Amino acid sequence: MATEEIPEGNSSVGTAPSGFGRARLALAISAGKLAGASGRFFRIGGGTSLPGMIARRIDPNVLKSVVGASRARKIVITGSNGKTTTARMTAIIADFTGQRVSHNRTGSNMLQGVTSVAVNFADMFGRLDSDVLLFEIDEGTIPLAVPEIQPDVVLITNIFRDQLDRYGELYSVAQALNKMLEGLPETSTILLNGNDPQVANFGQNAKAKRLFFGLETTEIGTPVPEQSADIIRCIHCQEDLHYEVAYMSHLGLYRCPNCGYTLPTLDFAATSVQLSPDGEGPSHVKVRTPEGEIELDIPLPGVHNVYNAVAALGATMAAGFDISKAPAAIASIRPAFGRLEKIQAGDQTIYLAFVKNPTSFNLMLRLIAQHSAEKHALIVASNTVVDGEDFAWLWDVDIENIAPDIRDVVCSGGKAEEIAMRLKYAEIPTDKISVIHEREAALDAALKNAGPGGTLYIMASYTPTHELRRIMQKRGWVKHFWEE
Amino acid sequence: MSNEVKDTGMVLKIGHLYPTLMSVAADRGNLFSIERRCKWRGIATEVEQIFVKQTPDFTKYDLILFHGGADREMELASRDIQAKAPSLQEAAEANIVFLSVCAGYQLLGHYYKPFQGPELKGVGLLDMHTEGGGTRFMTHMALECDFQESGRMILVGYENHSGRTYLGDNAKPLGKVLAGWGNNGKDNYEGAVYKNVFGTYLHGPVLPKNPWFTDLLIQRALERRYGHVELAPLDDAVENAAHDAALKLAQDFKGTVSAIDATPWRR
Numbered sequence: 192m193a194t195e196e197i198p199e200g201n202s203s204v205g206t207a208p209s210g211f212g213r214a215r216l217a218l219a220i221s222a223g224k225l226a227g228a229s230g231r232f233f234r235i236g237g238g239t240s241l242p243g244m245i246a247r248r249i250d251p252n253v254l255k256s257v258v259g260a261s262r263a264r265k266i267v268i269t270g271s272n273g274k275t276t277t278a279r280m281t282a283i284i285a286d287f288t289g290q291r292v293s294h295n296r297t298g299s300n301m302l303q304g305v306t307s308v309a310v311n312f313a314d315m316f317g318r319l320d321s322d323v324l325l326f327e328i329d330e331g332t333i334p335l336a337v338p339e340i341q342p343d344v345v346l347i348t349n350i351f352r353d354q355l356d357r358y359g360e361l362y363s364v365a366q367a368l369n370k371m372l373e374g375l376p377e378t379s380t381i382l383l384n385g386n387d388p389q390v391a392n393f394g395q396n397a398k399a400k401r402l403f404f405g406l407e408t409t410e411i412g413t414p415v416p417e418q419s420a421d422i423i424r425c426i427h428c429q430e431d432l433h434y435e436v437a438y439m440s441h442l443g444l445y446r447c448p449n450c451g452y453t454l455p456t457l458d459f460a461a462t463s464v465q466l467s468p469d470g471e472g473p474s475h476v477k478v479r480t481p482e483g484e485i486e487l488d489i490p491l492p493g494v495h496n497v498y499n500a501v502a503a504l505g506a507t508m509a510a511g512f513d514i515s516k517a518p519a520a521i522a523s524i525r526p527a528f529g530r531l532e533k534i535q536a537g538d539q540t541i542y543l544a545f546v547k548n549p550t551s552f553n554l555m556l557r558l559i560a561q562h563s564a565e566k567h568a569l570i571v572a573s574n575t576v577v578d579g580e581d582f583a584w585l586w587d588v589d590i591e592n593i594a595p596d597i598r599d600v601v602c603s604g605g606k607a608e609e610i611a612m613r614l615k616y617a618e619i620p621t622d623k624i625s626v627i628h629e630r631e632a633a634l635d636a637a638l639k640n641a642g643p644g645g646t647l648y649i650m651a652s653y654t655p656t657h658e659l660r661r662i663m664q665k666r667g668w669v670k671h672f673w674e675e
Numbered sequence: 676m677s678n679e680v681k682d683t684g685m686v687l688k689i690g691h692l693y694p695t696l697m698s699v700a701a702d703r704g705n706l707f708s709i710e711r712r713c714k715w716r717g718i719a720t721e722v723e724q725i726f727v728k729q730t731p732d733f734t735k736y737d738l739i740l741f742h743g744g745a746d747r748e749m750e751l752a753s754r755d756i757q758a759k760a761p762s763l764q765e766a767a768e769a770n771i772v773f774l775s776v777c778a779g780y781q782l783l784g785h786y787y788k789p790f791q792g793p794e795l796k797g798v799g800l801l802d803m804h805t806e807g808g809g810t811r812f813m814t815h816m817a818l819e820c821d822f823q824e825s826g827r828m829i830l831v832g833y834e835n836h837s838g839r840t841y842l843g844d845n846a847k848p849l850g851k852v853l854a855g856w857g858n859n860g861k862d863n864y865e866g867a868v869y870k871n872v873f874g875t876y877l878h879g880p881v882l883p884k885n886p887w888f889t890d891l892l893i894q895r896a897l898e899r900r901y902g903h904v905e906l907a908p909l910d911d912a913v914e915n916a917a918h919d920a921a922l923k924l925a926q927d928f929k930g931t932v933s934a935i936d937a938t939p940w941r942r
Contacts, residue, residue: 580934586704
């Protein structure tokens with residue numbers, strides 16, 4: 192968790208542990224590996240954060256020791272949205288060029304999940320046989336994790352309104368990230384989303400080299416940012432920003448009419464973007480890079496995946512790897528679990544969409560609206576430590592846009608009543624809305640609504656995404672998420 | 676909802692103050708709640724958005740909404756609202772209904788002194804001031820209110836603020852805290868009322884899951900213009916279920932400063 196207390200480390204990076212230190216490290220790694228294996232054996236989870244948790248209990252320096260001793264290039268990916276898919280794309284590009292990649296690919300991105308990378312991939316002596324260490328890290332965990340990792344590349348995807356009940360307000364997260372960037376050495380590279388008016392301004396006083404990625408086209412987007420957009424005023428003089436085009440939330444081509452603040456020159460820019468009109472992909476994209484233009488066919492739909500692909504290109508190149516195989520690598524990508532994942536359930540089809548803030552919820556609704564299938568829906572949100580307590584943001588989701596197309600919707604999870612009410616106020620008739628708390632019963636009711644051969648759209652927060660997938664895994668519709 | 680709602684001929688004029696600047700916690704849900712509940716009763720609504728640098732005559736509205744924002748946005752609003760202050764005061768004295776939430780609530784008081792940084796001036800519609808605190812209250816909240824129209828009723832929602840608000844003699848609290856922290860975490864009161872000016876820390880947003888309070892605001896706003904008004908009853912089963920779920924959370928989390936830190940891994 193972002194709020195967990197981490198014992199102080201006492202060994203410095205790069206120095207070989209003493210005899211006792213080596214023994215403790217070996218014990219920590221073995222115990223962590225064992226915990227992960229039994230977690231998988233007993234089907235209680237993929238062992239994605241457990242190995243790290245156990246290993247840190249035995250040796251708080253386990254991450255620092257293993258990563259510090261490795262010669263691999265270290266890439267850290269953080270931000271509000273897009274971390275998991277960007278990391279997967281970066282991994283696959285590196286993999287296609289023959290690099291050995293170690294990666295917390297299941298999206299377990301708090302300190303324990305990050306430490307699990309070291310535990311799972313290292314041998315008993317803490318040696319890593321990898322060329323690339325790829326860490327997807329929760330933005331709140333960054334201040335704890337980055338000093339232990341000493342990354343070569345730090346990529347920030349975007350900062351949206353997210354987890355206000357954990358971090359208080361948007362700007363406190365941004366300040367912590369900026370402070371981390373300014374502490375990086377000049378040998379590191381910072382890769383920032385130039386379309387995000389706040390992120391683009393990060394690291395002004397950093398010693399590390401800054402590079403920017405983003406979109407640079409008027410083929411797609413809207414003239415005005417959506418309601419849930421956060422940074423629509425100039426970060427320097429507070430004047431309302433003028434947008435030539437907004438791609439998603441507050442990401443776009445912006446300029447301050449007062450002080451002239453505008454986006455930086457993009458090093459990696461999608462200069463042409465053709466999205467698939469059916470909401471299922473692929474997108475055809477031309478990307479300007481320092482090594483010439485690259486054309487990509489991205490199998491995953493939506494503008495957010497264009498960002499993910501361009502960011503992944505940038506991260507790979509910034510880490511010093513060849514990107515000539517990137518088009519083939521990107522073309523082979525499949526969605527991470529729960530990212531509008533298409534699941535065959537007998538003669539029915541399920542699309543599973545993990546939604547965690549207004550930006551991701553709106554993106555999913557926009558894609559689903561383009562689908563031709565009848566809209567039967569299951570919406571599930573829990574209030575747990577990972578899903579959050581304050582669910583007000585649901586009222587910033589533009590349900591109204593898709594409400595007339597909704598045939599029926601089942602609401603589930605600890606926030607089911609709030610969801611049902613939100614739908615009522617989007618003027619979905621109450622006889623089309625039902626509340627079923629129990630997860631499996633809710634899934635079955637929603638599938639019944641969809642009818643034989645029908646399609647069900649599931650939008651779920653983090654914990655219910657896993658719960659529903661576990662049910663579907665038992666039914667043989669999907670694999671374990673750690674096998675994806 | 677039935678399509679055959681009889682038109683009452685009444686119009687509710689809503690002024691939405693700083694709809695983009697002050698909108699951090701999805702408080703537009705309050706507007707949705709008022710609009711739909713009017714529509715379902717055949718009452719028309721007109722909404723005017725009021726931005727920085729604009730100085731409308733606020734007495735032309737029946738109901739004014741003023742929501743929350745982070746400190747940076749609040750600073751801008753504090754500066755801008757000074758030009759609007761005389762007309763806002765006139766509207767408050769003329770019994771126009773105000774719903775102010777969080778930073779909007781704080782700015783209707785005399786001033787807000789952040790934990791760090793310069794003091795932000797309010798407009799003094801509510802006799803109160805706010806001082807920044809070292810810890811932030813981020814948890815579920817419930818309070819008991821007692822109004823002539825409604826009798827004793829419970830308001831539920833979520834609070835997320837570090838400001839501590841202290842009322843003067845001319846403002847009454849909105850309600851008594853049952854769970855959560857409220858104005859300052861000390862005197863057991865939450866929110867403020869003066870005439871028809873209401874202020875609260877309740878997000879959630881507050882109106883959808885407290886339909887009785889929404890209706891109280893609508894009724895008072897209409898009665899100023901149309902005399903005695905009887906609001907047609909609505910089926911509030913969905914709203915009341917959300918209300919009860921929120922009340923249960925508030926009770927479960929009673930005594931916690933930060934709900935997320937006290938949240939179980941599974942539920």
